[in-house]
Amino acid sequence: MAIFNFLKTGNSASGEMSFLGHLEALRWHLFRAVVVVMSLAIILFFFKEFLFDGVLLAPKNPNFITYKILCQLSEKLNLGEDLCITTSPFILISTDISAQFTTHMWVAFIAGLICGFPYVVWELWRFIKPALHEKERKYATGIVFYTSFLFLFGVAFGYYIITPMTVNFLGNYQVSVEVKNTITLDSFISTVTTMTLITGMVFELPIVVYFMTQIGVLTPGFMRTYRRHAVVVILVVAAVITPTSDATTLIMVALPLYFLYEISIFVSAYVIRGKLKSEN
Numbered sequence: 001m002a003i004f005n006f007l008k009t010g011n012s013a014s015g016e017m018s019f020l021g022h023l024e025a026l027r028w029h030l031f032r033a034v035v036v037v038m039s040l041a042i043i044l045f046f047f048k049e050f051l052f053d054g055v056l057l058a059p060k061n062p063n064f065i066t067y068k069i070l071c072q073l074s075e076k077l078n079l080g081e082d083l084c085i086t087t088s089p090f091i092l093i094s095t096d097i098s099a100q101f102t103t104h105m106w107v108a109f110i111a112g113l114i115c116g117f118p119y120v121v122w123e124l125w126r127f128i129k130p131a132l133h134e135k136e137r138k139y140a141t142g143i144v145f146y147t148s149f150l151f152l153f154g155v156a157f158g159y160y161i162i163t164p165m166t167v168n169f170l171g172n173y174q175v176s177v178e179v180k181n182t183i184t185l186d187s188f189i190s191t192v193t194t195m196t197l198i199t200g201m202v203f204e205l206p207i208v209v210y211f212m213t214q215i216g217v218l219t220p221g222f223m224r225t226y227r228r229h230a231v232v233v234i235l236v237v238a239a240v241i242t243p244t245s246d247a248t249t250l251i252m253v254a255l256p257l258y259f260l261y262e263i264s265i266f267v268s269a270y271v272i273r274g275k276l277k278s279e280n
Contacts, residue, residue, distance in 0.1 A: 029123040036119045041112030051107055056192055059164045060088055060171075066164045085164075090171040090181040092188055103189055110193050114155055114200075118148035147207050154203025157256060158196040162242055165249050166195055198241060202257065209264035213271040220269040223261075230261050 044051060058064050062085050071084035094100050113120075122144050129137060170191070171181060212218040223230070238254040 026127055029127045033116070033120040033123045037109075037112045037116040039112075040116045041108045044111045044115070045104065045108035048104060051104075051111060055111075056107060056189060057092075059159075059167050059192065060090075060092070060188070062087060064164060066160050085168060090183050092185050093182050094185045096186075099184070099186055103186055107189060107193070110197070114152070114196075117151055118144065121147045121151075143207070143210075147204065150203045150207060151200045154200035155196045157203070158199025159192075162199055162253060163192050163195045165242060166191060195241065202237070202241075203260060205257075205260045206264045206267045210267050210271060213268040218268055220265050220272060223265045223268060227261075231258065234258050234261065 059066070064085075067085040074084055125144050129140075132140065167188075171183065174181065209218055209223075213220075234254050234257045235250070238250050238257060242249050242253050
């Protein structure tokens with residue numbers, strides 16, 4: 001029965017797995033990952049006050065930690081209150097009778113996905129690992145940790161840096177004084193979750209470079225040669241994910257992305273050295 005194979009990958013007697021066998025193994029890995037994510041989502045669903053008041057709606061309030069730090073920085077730079085956020089830029093409304101409930105379910109799912117991301121990566125690694133050679137496994141040691149760390153760090157960066165700037169810029173932006181900003185709940189939540197998830201995925205660049213170098217698509221020499229082009233792309237990406245017109249904000253986002261690019265060059269060089277050692 002399938003229940004007895006729930007924690008098994010299922011090798012054949014010859015030690016090899018057929019195509020259907022791989023699909024079956026992948027299905028169980030994905031199934032376990034989905035179960036964990038949905039379980040976390042259900043648990044987090046009951047912490048409504050924490051999810052909304054404590055996390056998602058926090059960047060809207062003047063007492064958010066990022067605003068406090070900016071205000072302290074403004075005082076140290078003798079800028080007065082130029083960087084201080086003292087008022088909430090807009091009012092949130094709900095125009096659909098089911099909007100708050102469906103938003104609650106969606107937020108719980110996103111929270112479950114973020115919290116369960118390390119387990120999802122671990123399950124995918126368990127599926128991929130048997131196909132790797134011994135030396136490949138050696139050089140991929142810690143891949144689950146680094147992938148999870150980069151994603152969660154990116155989510156935190158998006159939440160504490162990009163989201164507050166985006167919320168304040170878009171929330172205060174007006175085409176005319178005759179038009180007041182009353183933002184719908186689903187629009188606000190969509191903006192916050194999109195910013196954080198996109199940033200989390202962007203921070204996976206070193207992991208993407210690692211695998212692309214493994215299959216021979218990228219080399220550290222190529223990345224160094226096109227470093228200037230990469231800077232332009234990074235500035236474009238930073239401008240897209242931060243819709244503010246402030247150059248300081250753009251630089252604050254672009255610098256970590258450039259740092260990730262430099263780390264990716266180091267990762268690519270590490271992979272190449274490993275390949276050379278294995279050939280000798």
